[in-house]
Amino acid sequence: MIMTVSRKTLKSFPTHIVVFLAPAVLIYSVFMIYPLLDSIRLSFYTADQAGVTTFSGFANYVTIFTDEAWSNSFWNAFKNNMVLFAIHMAVQNPIGLMLAAILSLPRLTGRHTYRTAMFMPTMMSVVIIGFVWQLILNPLWGVAESVMDLVGLADYFEPWLGQEGTALVTISLISVWQFVGIPLMLLYAALLNIPEDLVDAGQIDGANHWRIFWYIKFPMILPAMGVVSILTFVGNFNAFDLIYALKGGLAGPNFSTDIMGSFFYRVFFGFQLQLGNPTMGAAVATLMFLIILVGIMIYLFGVQRRLNRI
Amino acid sequence: MNKKHLSAGMVHTLLLSYTLLALWPIFLVLINSFKTRKAIFKDPMAIPTVETFSLVGFDKVLARSSFDIYFSNSIIITVVTLTLTLLIGAMAAWALSEYKFRGNLLMGLYLAIGIMVPIRLGSVSILNLIVELNLTNTLTALILVYTAQSLPLTIFILSEFIGQIPKDLKEAARCDGVSEYKIFFEIILPLIRPAIATVGIFTMVPVWNDLWFPLILAPGEEARTVTLGVQQFIGQYVTDWNAVLASLTLAIIPVMILYIFFSRQLIRGITSGAVK
Amino acid sequence: MSEIKLDKVHKSFGSVEVLHGVNIDIKDGEFVVFVGPSGCGKSTLLRLIAGLEPITSGDMYIGEKWVNDLSPVDRGIAMVFQSYALYPHMTVYKNMAFGLKMGNQGKAEIEKRVRNAAEILQLTPLLARKPSQLSGGQRQRVAIGRAIVRDPEVFLFDEPLSNLDAALRVQTRLEIAKLHQELKNTVVYVTHDQVEAMTLADKIVVLHDGNVEQIGSPLDLYNHPANLFVAGFIGSPKMNFFEGRITSIGKGQAAVKLADGKETVVPVEGAHLGVGGKLTLGIRPEHLELEVSSGGPVVGGHVDVVERLGDVSYLYVRANGDAPFIASLPGTSDVQPGTEISLGTDPIHVHVFNENGNAITNARNPAL
Numbered sequence: 001m002i003m004t005v006s007r008k009t010l011k012s013f014p015t016h017i018v019v020f021l022a023p024a025v026l027i028y029s030v031f032m033i034y035p036l037l038d039s040i041r042l043s044f045y046t047a048d049q050a051g052v053t054t055f056s057g058f059a060n061y062v063t064i065f066t067d068e069a070w071s072n073s074f075w076n077a078f079k080n081n082m083v084l085f086a087i088h089m090a091v092q093n094p095i096g097l098m099l100a101a102i103l104s105l106p107r108l109t110g111r112h113t114y115r116t117a118m119f120m121p122t123m124m125s126v127v128i129i130g131f132v133w134q135l136i137l138n139p140l141w142g143v144a145e146s147v148m149d150l151v152g153l154a155d156y157f158e159p160w161l162g163q164e165g166t167a168l169v170t171i172s173l174i175s176v177w178q179f180v181g182i183p184l185m186l187l188y189a190a191l192l193n194i195p196e197d198l199v200d201a202g203q204i205d206g207a208n209h210w211r212i213f214w215y216i217k218f219p220m221i222l223p224a225m226g227v228v229s230i231l232t233f234v235g236n237f238n239a240f241d242l243i244y245a246l247k248g249g250l251a252g253p254n255f256s257t258d259i260m261g262s263f264f265y266r267v268f269f270g271f272q273l274q275l276g277n278p279t280m281g282a283a284v285a286t287l288m289f290l291i292i293l294v295g296i297m298i299y300l301f302g303v304q305r306r307l308n309r310i
Numbered sequence: 311m312n313k314k315h316l317s318a319g320m321v322h323t324l325l326l327s328y329t330l331l332a333l334w335p336i337f338l339v340l341i342n343s344f345k346t347r348k349a350i351f352k353d354p355m356a357i358p359t360v361e362t363f364s365l366v367g368f369d370k371v372l373a374r375s376s377f378d379i380y381f382s383n384s385i386i387i388t389v390v391t392l393t394l395t396l397l398i399g400a401m402a403a404w405a406l407s408e409y410k411f412r413g414n415l416l417m418g419l420y421l422a423i424g425i426m427v428p429i430r431l432g433s434v435s436i437l438n439l440i441v442e443l444n445l446t447n448t449l450t451a452l453i454l455v456y457t458a459q460s461l462p463l464t465i466f467i468l469s470e471f472i473g474q475i476p477k478d479l480k481e482a483a484r485c486d487g488v489s490e491y492k493i494f495f496e497i498i499l500p501l502i503r504p505a506i507a508t509v510g511i512f513t514m515v516p517v518w519n520d521l522w523f524p525l526i527l528a529p530g531e532e533a534r535t536v537t538l539g540v541q542q543f544i545g546q547y548v549t550d551w552n553a554v555l556a557s558l559t560l561a562i563i564p565v566m567i568l569y570i571f572f573s574r575q576l577i578r579g580i581t582s583g584a585v586k
Numbered sequence: 587m588s589e590i591k592l593d594k595v596h597k598s599f600g601s602v603e604v605l606h607g608v609n610i611d612i613k614d615g616e617f618v619v620f621v622g623p624s625g626c627g628k629s630t631l632l633r634l635i636a637g638l639e640p641i642t643s644g645d646m647y648i649g650e651k652w653v654n655d656l657s658p659v660d661r662g663i664a665m666v667f668q669s670y671a672l673y674p675h676m677t678v679y680k681n682m683a684f685g686l687k688m689g690n691q692g693k694a695e696i697e698k699r700v701r702n703a704a705e706i707l708q709l710t711p712l713l714a715r716k717p718s719q720l721s722g723g724q725r726q727r728v729a730i731g732r733a734i735v736r737d738p739e740v741f742l743f744d745e746p747l748s749n750l751d752a753a754l755r756v757q758t759r760l761e762i763a764k765l766h767q768e769l770k771n772t773v774v775y776v777t778h779d780q781v782e783a784m785t786l787a788d789k790i791v792v793l794h795d796g797n798v799e800q801i802g803s804p805l806d807l808y809n810h811p812a813n814l815f816v817a818g819f820i821g822s823p824k825m826n827f828f829e830g831r832i833t834s835i836g837k838g839q840a841a842v843k844l845a846d847g848k849e850t851v852v853p854v855e856g857a858h859l860g861v862g863g864k865l866t867l868g869i870r871p872e873h874l875e876l877e878v879s880s881g882g883p884v885v886g887g888h889v890d891v892v893e894r895l896g897d898v899s900y901l902y903v904r905a906n907g908d909a910p911f912i913a914s915l916p917g918t919s920d921v922q923p924g925t926e927i928s929l930g931t932d933p934i935h936v937h938v939f940n941e942n943g944n945a946i947t948n949a950r951n952p953a954l
Contacts, residue, residue: 023398027457032458032461036432039434119577135551215684278438
């Protein structure tokens with residue numbers, strides 16, 4: 001597709017533009033855009049034992065939404081993913097906002113050091129961070145328990161990662177802990193971009209620090225909040241590594257930590273007794289694509305447009 | 311006025327507690343990886359002393375797995391991806407922001423799709439493609455996919471940056487009859503060096519840390535990356551605390567050193583609004 | 587009553603002292619302009635008065651109140667910022683109402699005051715707009731409106747005209763002057779532009795390197811600059827300086843040998859002077875004339891450039907053995923560049939500064 005377009009316009013096209021663009025467009029098209037489109041195409045096919053694919057229309061989607069085992073798994077993963085997203089929005093972004101607000105206070109000493117330290121976990125591999133927390137929360141080691149003992153809460157310790165009722169929340173909080181750095185940095189940047197004169201004007205107008213934050217600074221960083229939200233959404237609905245590292249492909253206990261990413265992996269690749277099914281996997285990927293697309297659309301047409309009216 | 315001073319103590323208490331919360335887990339793993347098994351369990355919070363110091367975990371990791379290979383794999387993948395992405399990304403960014411050709415805007419939008427849409431969603435077809443190209447279990451497969459993944463954001467940030475370069479510089483060169491290639495390689499590339507550093511880190515971190523594509527495209531021992539290597543190793547030796555802690559430490563230390571080295575640049579890049 | 591009194595006010599940022607003991611008295615209803623080159627501390631001084639920065643030492647009073655520890659809102663001031671500092675996410679109405687809202691004014695009262703201020707400043711049709719939809723001049727008026735609605739005792743202006751184009755600047759300058767005549771509040775106004783200072787002020791405070799160089803009415807500063815800095819800062823083009831040495835001292839006058847070797851007699855009280863001491867003579871360009879009959883100093887040199895502006899001509903003269911100087915002659919001068927020229931002035935127009943750069947009284951006309 002790309003080839004025909006460029007050939008048609010090639011004549012009127014200065015060669016140097018083609019030379020500059022071609023490598024990037026080629027690699028990007030072949031290894032990103034084509035697979036995304038081809039994956040959508042594959043989702044309308046089924047494969048037999050020999051691997052021969054035949055067109056089957058919406059059969060895969062019908063299976064996912066009507067076959068009880070499939071639809072239970074799908075909706076379970078979707079629901080868990082929403083919980084993951086909700087926890088990030090409710091915990092990660094407010095904490096990030098709070099830390100950013102504090103870090104952007106004028107004449108704060110040690111600003112660089114704090115920033116560097118707080119952003120460190122964000123730079124690490126999700127897999128590594130997952131294991132670190134798995135060790136800490138491991139009752140065998142007892143580190144978490146003894147830390148809680150310091151504040152007199154030892155009795156409340158439980159092996160949260162292993163229990164069906166708490167595993168998802170625990171994993172979400174580990175992810176929050178790791179990625180607080182992202183809202184922190186983006187909101188911090190937005191806060192720094194607010195002219196100091198506005199804060200001075202707020203003071204002259206008789207607003208205290210608290211009111212200056214809520215009436216003046218906060219409305220001005222709303223666009224950055226929008227960006228943070230959509231990044232969180234896409235990141236969460238694309239997450240996989242943490243679940244796989246901590247819980248493997250089965251996202252246990254009893255699929256209680258299964259999210260779209262791990263569901264996709266299991267369908268596509270299979271796990272233990274379950275056989276992998278690439279075309280079904282393509283259908284799940286396409287559904288994930290649609291979910292992310294809906295999120296982006298809500299952001300672009302609902303949130304961002306309203307915010308940009310400033 | 312006094313409100314400002316009043317809260318100074320509280321502000322630092324808050325920031326310090328969060329800093330502690332952010333660093334303590336990593337620190338804990340680092341110190342315990344240098345202790346004997348007994349000391350790990352007896353007093354996890356203690357810093358290794360002469361009696362408790364032990365490198366047994368590292369010995370085990372190095373003996374039982376090919377961490378050296380994993381490291382060189384990860385380094386090769388990251389460095390080649392980085393070089394490729396920055397070079398061809400900068401070229402495309404230059405073309406997009408400098409030349410007003412037909413379809414410029416459309417091309418920009420086309421290249422921007424990948425900023426928001428995760429490349430993972432195409433995994434099924436990527437695997438087919440890699441199998442067809444006979445590239446399974448090769449570093450090349452990962453490099454190609456990661457380059458495709460990194461290009462959109464790189465092009466986006468670099469075009470913003472190139473757009474800020476004063477027109478006069480290029481016009482002056484053109485008046486002197488310098489070719490477009492020379493303008494790019496000899497004037498523009500050196501000028502965007504600060505941005506390249508920032509973009510470089512943005513590219514590097516997700517590539518180095520990724521688990522998904524190594525798992526799908528190159529799970530074999532010879533092309534295994536550090537992240538996948540650690541994941542597999544820990545899965546295998548989950549009960550050997552010395553080995554687990556040592557493998558985590560081996561994975562953490564290089565990233566940490568690199569981060570401390572470049573953190574200023576990275577944070578300046580983020581806060582200067584390179585990403586919006 | 588809203589006089590302002592600064593008593594030995596010091597300000598340091600860390601270990602750097604930027605204001606070294608400033609004493610200023612501002613009377614109720616006075617329009618005072620702080621003027622000085624950038625970095626002289628004038629904006630810092632304004633921020634101290636506003637309460638945006640704490641004073642390091644010294645005392646400050648607004649009205650009868652000692653305000654050192656008062657927050658901005660308790661000082662009865664309102665401020666217009668150089669950047670206007672309008673809240674970008676609020677409409678013009680909300681921008682003007684914000685301070686009142688923070689002060690817990692009733693809705694009706696806020697509405698009344700905002701409408702009233704909008705009326706004065708012709709902002710009524712713009713009340714529903716956001717700042718981004720306004721022109722520079724309109725933003726400026728909103729910034730002033732935001733100050734007016736709070737009915738402050740003191741208005742503070744921080745270089746309010748510097749972001750406007752030349753034509754708008756003159757117009758807004760006039761509007762501010764008119765506004766002050768109507769409202770009669772005390773105004774403290776910071777600028778680096780001496781024309782603004784001269785045209786607006788009842789009283790000018792010249793600041794330099796964190797010190798007050800001189801306080802006085804605009805004409806005071808023009809006619810009696812206290813030192814070389816003020817002499818050079820006030821007036822455009824700036825005053826010419828000629829260095830010389832005292833060769834003899836008589837009663838009420840001294841003979842000075844200028845750098846070009848010529849001797850001239852200046853009318854100064856010689857009591858503190860000694861033969862051989864250095865003096866600097868200051869002559870404003872507009873006081874130099876082609877006739878040299880008046881008995882005052884004569885300076886000469888080679889004319890490099892002549893600028894003819896119609897009503898006035900500027901001669902750029904490379905002096906014989908001294909720094910170049912400028913002469914401003916009325917009308918269209920027929921002096922050609924490249925010629926040699928001699929210019930003189932009436933002795934009463936000669937400012938004399940001692941070695942330390944301070945003015946010494948002109949004996950011929952001590953009241954000048």
